[in-house]
Amino acid sequence: MQDNHTIKPNGWALIPLLIFVSVFLGTGVLLNDFYALPAPIAVLVGLFAAFIALKGGTQQKIATFLQGCGESRIMTMCIIFLLAGAFATVTKTMGGVDAVVQLGMQFISVKYLPIGIFIITAFLSLATGTSVGAIVAMGPIVVGLADQSGVSLALLCGMLLSGAMFGDNLSIISDTTIAATQSFGVKMGEKFKVNTLIALPAFLITIILLLFFLPDAQMATQVSPETPVSVIKIIPYLLVVGLAVSGINVFYTLFTGIIAAGVIGLAYGDFGLLTFAQEIYQGFTGMINIFLLAMLTGGLAAMVRKAGGIAFVMQMVSQQIRSIKSAQTGMGFLTGLTNTAIANNTVSIIITGTIAKNINDSYQLDPRKSATILDNFVCVVQGILPYGAQMLLILNFSQGNTDYISVLEHAWYLFALLGMTLISIYTPLWDKLIAKIK
Numbered sequence: 001m002q003d004n005h006t007i008k009p010n011g012w013a014l015i016p017l018l019i020f021v022s023v024f025l026g027t028g029v030l031l032n033d034f035y036a037l038p039a040p041i042a043v044l045v046g047l048f049a050a051f052i053a054l055k056g057g058t059q060q061k062i063a064t065f066l067q068g069c070g071e072s073r074i075m076t077m078c079i080i081f082l083l084a085g086a087f088a089t090v091t092k093t094m095g096g097v098d099a100v101v102q103l104g105m106q107f108i109s110v111k112y113l114p115i116g117i118f119i120i121t122a123f124l125s126l127a128t129g130t131s132v133g134a135i136v137a138m139g140p141i142v143v144g145l146a147d148q149s150g151v152s153l154a155l156l157c158g159m160l161l162s163g164a165m166f167g168d169n170l171s172i173i174s175d176t177t178i179a180a181t182q183s184f185g186v187k188m189g190e191k192f193k194v195n196t197l198i199a200l201p202a203f204l205i206t207i208i209l210l211l212f213f214l215p216d217a218q219m220a221t222q223v224s225p226e227t228p229v230s231v232i233k234i235i236p237y238l239l240v241v242g243l244a245v246s247g248i249n250v251f252y253t254l255f256t257g258i259i260a261a262g263v264i265g266l267a268y269g270d271f272g273l274l275t276f277a278q279e280i281y282q283g284f285t286g287m288i289n290i291f292l293l294a295m296l297t298g299g300l301a302a303m304v305r306k307a308g309g310i311a312f313v314m315q316m317v318s319q320q321i322r323s324i325k326s327a328q329t330g331m332g333f334l335t336g337l338t339n340t341a342i343a344n345n346t347v348s349i350i351i352t353g354t355i356a357k358n359i360n361d362s363y364q365l366d367p368r369k370s371a372t373i374l375d376n377f378v379c380v381v382q383g384i385l386p387y388g389a390q391m392l393l394i395l396n397f398s399q400g401n402t403d404y405i406s407v408l409e410h411a412w413y414l415f416a417l418l419g420m421t422l423i424s425i426y427t428p429l430w431d432k433l434i435a436k437i438k
Contacts, residue, residue, distance in 0.1 A: 009315045010308030020046030040292040054307045068302020069295045077182040081287045083254035084173040089283030094265030099233040115210050118159040125167020127237035129174040134164040139397035154402040158410025169379040175346040180375040183353030184367035188250045193437045194368040198424045202416035236261040327363045328425045331356040332377035345378035376421040383414045
């Protein structure tokens with residue numbers, strides 16, 4: 001791979017990348033569904049433009065494309081995606097998601113219902129690595145609880161969105177975390193620890209705000225689970241989080257989680273050995289979209305990079321950067337802006353990861369913090385987008401009983417996270433704390 005500093009900047013080389021983004025965005029706006037056109041197909045359009053517009057022979061372009069597809073960081077990311085998908089599918093099938101929800105519902109005091117929703121959704125998203133999955137699991141429950149309790153549906157939906165984005169942002173099996181850590185070459189556990197220093201204060205700020213603004217509504221009924229809680233089914237989630245924080249290689253961590261979930265599922269009769277294998281494969285196939293996206297965008301990025309497109313962006317961004325702080329803010333803003341355009345936080349990190357890594361290296365920044373900043377910015381932007389999958393799901397579950405502005409007004413965690421991220425950039429204290437993390 002060539003060093004961008006040895007390549008002549010060429011703005012025209014960005015055209016294939018812009019075509020990819022435009023096709024993806026344009027189709028979403030036209031169909032009012034940003035997930036109608038599979039992203040890998042949009043990448044193919046950009047690749048077609050790259051082969052037509054960029055200079056060089058066909059064989060040379062193919063070689064560059066394949067080199068980008070097979071780049072070690074891209075392949076590592078792809079394998080992690082597959083393992084994460086298998087873990088999420090197996091744990092859901094053996095009842096892990098239901099166990100988390102039931103356990104939380106059993107111990108929630110109706111007075112603290114919004115806090116309970118926030119915490120349960122946060123843990124569920126943290127454990128499963130998907131904000132969308134957490135919202136799908138909790139959405140019907142939240143709507144039902146609002147109806148029974150008299151608590152504002154907008155408040156509970158805001159807490160649902162907040163908790164889902166908190167967990168997705170921190171989870172070591174989240175595709176955004178995987179993309180961010182692999183883009184900067186840092187370990188999952190390292191990013192988790194640094195991210196916690198920023199996200200945890202935002203989490204606590206949200207709790208404090210909730211304590212001050214607890215609803216006065218009188219609850220109609222006390223909600224409790226209809227079936228006994230199998231606490232043992234939560235073990236795979238705790239195991240994965242614990243191993244990741246301990247610094248164990250992510251491949252070993254996810255493999256151990258899959259085996260643990262399989263053993264528990266077999267012991268409880270949730271599936272047989274053959275079904276266990278089929279669930280693993282189903283988890284793999286569920287990640288094919290993001291697998292292909294990562295691989296194809298890796299190839300497209302390599303072609304754009306070799307033609308001078310990345311060097312051009314670096315030149316333009318560098319002209320606006322005057323300090324380490326502006327470099328960190330610039331990385332976050334660039335990724336957030338990309339996410340605004342395509343409404344997909346993982347894709348945004350994949351697209352801008354190479355540029356952000358170059359900025360990180362040029363200014364000798366801490367890659368752990370840079371990965372965290374990227375993940376935090378896309379977390380905030382993805383959460384507040386009216387056409388983001390998370391917001392659309394929540395509004396769909398609400399069946400017209402609340403609206404986008406009302407939910408956004410109560411998504412306090414997202415604004416707290418943005419504030420804490422900016423504070424971590426412009427306050428020396430956080431750099432000192434992060435430097436102590438090993």
